[in-house]
Amino acid sequence: MSIAKNLEIIKNEIPQHVKLVAVSKTHPIESIIQAYNLGHKIFGENKVQELVQKHESLPKDIEWHMIGHLQTNKIKFIAPFVSLIHSVDSLKLLKEINKEAIKNNRIINVLLEIFIAHEETKFGLNQDEASEILNSKEYSILKNIQVCGVMGMATYTENIKTIKTEFDNLKHIFTFLKAKYFSKNPDFKEISMGMSSDFKLAIESGSTIIRVGSMIFGERDYSK
Numbered sequence: 001m002s003i004a005k006n007l008e009i010i011k012n013e014i015p016q017h018v019k020l021v022a023v024s025k026t027h028p029i030e031s032i033i034q035a036y037n038l039g040h041k042i043f044g045e046n047k048v049q050e051l052v053q054k055h056e057s058l059p060k061d062i063e064w065h066m067i068g069h070l071q072t073n074k075i076k077f078i079a080p081f082v083s084l085i086h087s088v089d090s091l092k093l094l095k096e097i098n099k100e101a102i103k104n105n106r107i108i109n110v111l112l113e114i115f116i117a118h119e120e121t122k123f124g125l126n127q128d129e130a131s132e133i134l135n136s137k138e139y140s141i142l143k144n145i146q147v148c149g150v151m152g153m154a155t156y157t158e159n160i161k162t163i164k165t166e167f168d169n170l171k172h173i174f175t176f177l178k179a180k181y182f183s184k185n186p187d188f189k190e191i192s193m194g195m196s197s198d199f200k201l202a203i204e205s206g207s208t209i210i211r212v213g214s215m216i217f218g219e220r221d222y223s224k
């Protein structure tokens with residue numbers, strides 16, 4: 001099916017308040033332009049180099065989201081333009097993003113990545129680790145970052161109950177952090193969860209941002 005048809009199907013299935021990040025990793029510029037020409041302006045990538053190259057080649061009103069694991073020494077490349085970094089899992093990373101944000105005279109929006117899956121391969125903080133960061137003096141003096149919410153990835157499984165439990169858990173952690181650290185901050189409002197295979201479940205559990213790749217652009221070819 002075409003990118004246009006896929007986008008239409010997904011947009012018809014998600015409520016107005018849920019933001020769709022079209023995950024374009026591994027897909028060519030031409031595919032992104034197809035979606036862009038249909039009015040879609042929010043794209044996500046998981047590698048810094050690919051994100052930078054695509055940002056350079058494409059219209060500047062695109063909102064770019066970094067959704068992949070991030071190394072501190074690469075933040076400088078995306079700091080001038082990135083709209084939201086979904087994958088922050090340490091104070092060290094927050095401090096570095098703040099530093100690069102200052103250099104670019106901007107405030108960079110981030111999400112705390114929370115570990116909710118039963119898979120060793122996934123990244124993220126648990127509730128206590130997130131609390132520890134938000135409680136710290138070091139965090140409190142970072143003025144050029146805005147923590148806008150949380151992000152998580154469910155276990156890769158067919159078991160719907162497992163996935164639903166993990167999404168509910170992320171919503172629970174969001175609610176806890178919101179009450180404890182952001183009760184007076186309306187900017188802390190996002191729960192980034194749900195991909196091609198599980199975004200409907202994620203929305204049922206309160207997702208506000210879904211990250212959908214293969215269902216829009218087709219299967220990824222990593223051999224190229």
Ligand SMILES: *Cc1c(COP(=O)(O)O)cnc(C)c1O
Nearest residue numbers: 023046067195196211212213214
């Ligand atoms: C690749 C990726 C997605 C999109 O996955 P699909 O299954 O293709 O929808 C979402 N989130 C993250 C963090 C990813 O790396």
